[in-house]
Amino acid sequence: MRSEYVEAVLALVELVPxxxxVAYGDVSELLGSGGPRQVGSVMSHYGSSVPWWRVLRANGEAPPGHEAEALRHYVQEGTPLLGRHLDYLRTGEGRWRVDLxxxxxxxxxxxxxxxDAIAERLERQLHKLSAPDDGMTV
Structure with a gap:
């Protein structure tokens, strides 16, 4: 995965209040690049330094394996939730999800x-990387 794409995804995620x-697909749509799987890959490998819990599956489920930690963040931030999240907090049982x-x-x-600035910078970087270097200047 290109570092330029990783940086763009992480910069955008830092903006989510x-x-x-947002869903993984929302991030790729806002960037105008990649797709939900690419965003998910970035988040799983590099997302620990940003508010990763704010990027979800389209059905509102927290990132797999991080449900308990994510739920603590959601409750603290007042994120709208559906289901039995209080049961989950008390006992680890019960199904819940973010009301996306x-x-x-x-x-x-x-x-x-x-x-737009993040997306434009990404586009310029990707275009620059894919442009043939024929030694000629314009």
């Missing part, structure tokens, strides 16, 4: 400006 969430319909991040104009 507390109490909100209510929690989905809707970037404001300032956030879109930042997202």
């Amino acid at each position: 507390p109490g909100t969430a 319909m209510a929690a989905r991040w809707a970037p404001d104009e300032d956030a879109f400006d930042l997202i």
Whole structure:
């Protein structure tokens, strides 16, 4: 995976505010590059330094293997939840998920400006890397 793509995904995830969430596909759509699987791969390998719990599967389920830790973050941030999350906190039993319909991040104009800058930088970097180097300058 290209480091430029990793950096772009992580930069975008850092913009997602507390109490909100996005799906892997939302991230790729906002970047205009990759897809849900690529974003998931970035998050699983490099996402520990950003608010990883705010990036979910499209059905609102937390990242596999990190449900308990993610749930603590969701409760602390006031993220809308569905199901028996209180039972899960008490006993480790019960099914729950983020109410992605209510929690989905809707970037404001300032956030879109930042997202556009991230996406444009990624596009320039990827285009620069894929352009043939024929030794000629334009």
